[in-house]
Amino acid sequence: MATRSSSSRDDAPRVVFSSESGRLCPECGKAVSACVCSALKKLAIPQGAGTARVKRDNKGRGGKTVTVVTDLPLNAIELEALGKKLRTRCGAGGTTRDGVIEVQGDHVETVFTFLVAEGFKVKK
Numbered sequence: 001m002a003t004r005s006s007s008s009r010d011d012a013p014r015v016v017f018s019s020e021s022g023r024l025c026p027e028c029g030k031a032v033s034a035c036v037c038s039a040l041k042k043l044a045i046p047q048g049a050g051t052a053r054v055k056r057d058n059k060g061r062g063g064k065t066v067t068v069v070t071d072l073p074l075n076a077i078e079l080e081a082l083g084k085k086l087r088t089r090c091g092a093g094g095t096t097r098d099g100v101i102e103v104q105g106d107h108v109e110t111v112f113t114f115l116v117a118e119g120f121k122v123k124k
Helices: 037-043 076-090 108-117
Strands: 052-057 066-070 094-097 100-104
Touching: 052 108, 066 108, 076 094, 076 100, 076 108
Parallel strands: none
Antiparallel strands: 052 066, 066 100, 094 100
């Protein structure tokens, strides 16, 4: 008869709330107020990033055109700051999420020249 070792954490139910400290992080098990998992994820640079890619896209946006910048070798905090600079430079709205900067409108040339001036390797 096969038995499982008791040291496997995957088999044990995870505690997500404690009456002493409130909600607990599902990854590290610490109180959410003391958890550093999300901060570490924001500081991590995505793998495979190196050459930034700039393209125009309108799929899934009701026909609206946006300029999309992907594969930037930056962590989430730096990416958000660069997205803010790009949107200000283009005079447009947009968002930064999931490692992608989106600028509303067709600003491929403006974004391309700005990123090259900032010292990034860029491809259209």
